Amino acid sequence: MIRLQAITKSFAPKRGAPPVLHGIDLSVGKGEIFGIIGASGAGKSTLVRLINLLERPTSGEVFIDDQRITDAKGAELHELRRSIGMVFQHFNLLSGRTVAGNVAWPLELAGRLTRAEIAAKVTALLARVGLADHAQKYPRQLSGGQKQRVGIARALANDPKVLLCDEATSALDPQTTGQVLDLLQEINLELGVTIVMITHEMDVIRRACDRVAVLEKGRVVEEGPVAAVFLHPSHPVTRALVREAEGDGPLETGGIIGQHLRLTFTGEGAHKPVLGGIARDYGVDFAILGGRVGHIRRNPYAQFSISLTGGNGLGAVAALQAAGVAVEVIGGAAAASLPTGIATRPERHLHVV
């Protein structure tokens, strides 16, 4: 659907300004919700603007539907941008137009529909985003969440194939963020719109995205399905972003005896009483050092860091794996005594989900 190939971007290449993006290769599949996460200044805003050519790459190519669009100009460019909706952190609504007027705006610019057709479409769009009763209000009379719904309705007006969300929830409170993310997922599901979302919050990625790329100083440092990246982050930047979302510092296990393992339960397994049964069967004891439970999109997960002592440790680990639990060694007793096939950090454990 969207393919970025060997993209570099520098804002003043002649004056030798350091590039903002270095050799980015990314592809986003049709119908996917793709997240791009990074700290501010990582280059994610620039990256997302390459897709609708609000920014031009210094080198590299941009493809949409296998069509090279890097040099699109004039009418071709305007047509392309109409097929890519964009939602902004600060909504960027026209303050002088009503809610209905804002949603009608892109349709008026496109100039293909009659006034009556535009009115009908605006009504339908406002109903979709739950703002049917607010059509005649002005943006300043709306709450942040409502303004973003107007922004989303406006972005959908020209039936785009792609929706770009530039920190679409960063100006919203947590509850409203949830509602806006639900709305975006609904749109993705029902209209099949491919969504590219940039954010600095891992929580947004966990709740809404299928795949994620982690951007750090203009480079993609980690990329993959959200479950893999979120549950088994391999790059320090990703780990920091995950910890930030969990509101927790790094695990200190220095003085704790036993084998330190991280167990990850996903899908149906997350709710099965596996741990106690295996502890009884293999005579092992465990202490929970840390853990988190929750959902990645709609899928439950549970992840515990434990220290394993006594009994048949190897047997217990094998039984856990047999039960579909991903096991990683994170410290404690020597990793050499473990059977092969158990990943040790920082290697990525891949057989999750």
Add this chain to the structure above:
Amino acid sequence: MWFDRINWPDIGTALSQTLSMVSVSLVLTVLIGLPLGILLFVTGKGQPFARPLGYGVLSFVLNIIRSVPFIILLIVLMPVTVLITGTSLGIRGVIFPLVVGTSPFFARLVETALREVDRGVIEASLAMGASPVQTIFRAVLPEALPGLIAAVTVTAIVLVDYTAMSGAIGGGGLGDLAIRYGYHRFQTEIMLVCVVVLILLVQLIQASGNSLVSHFSRR
């Protein structure tokens, strides 16, 4: 002071002369200054049609005109005024220098008003496939409307001020009357009445400008 010595019909004539000078010059100033202001805005730094050289030249010329005190501009422009309107006297003779004097000022106000528009709105407009021209006329100008109305109001008041000055070179109007009778003939009461009428006029312009601004601003 003897107010019965005031020739009220004279005041009425002078007021109507002032009003016609201000209104005709205001319309022409907007017609000339608005495109110039838009040009300044779009050729300015960081804008869709940024042209540093063109912006620099235009900016320089406008600054030169703005640097010349209006009373001197009136005199300097006299030969050109005669060429264009056939006379340098009366309402006809004064409108040209008034427009030359206020257009650069108005153009600057327009540029500032357009720069006040949220850059995010411009970006949103471009992102939804608007051409730069559509963006300026259908997003930037409507969003800047309250600022533009405020600019017209300020310019109208400056024009009232300038018409009084143009009285000195035979332009007519309230300023002319105040100087001829109030100053040269020591009829202070006429000067007083003229000043009061000018004060009322300026208050009226400002008040109606303000109410239009608040009517159109929905931020």
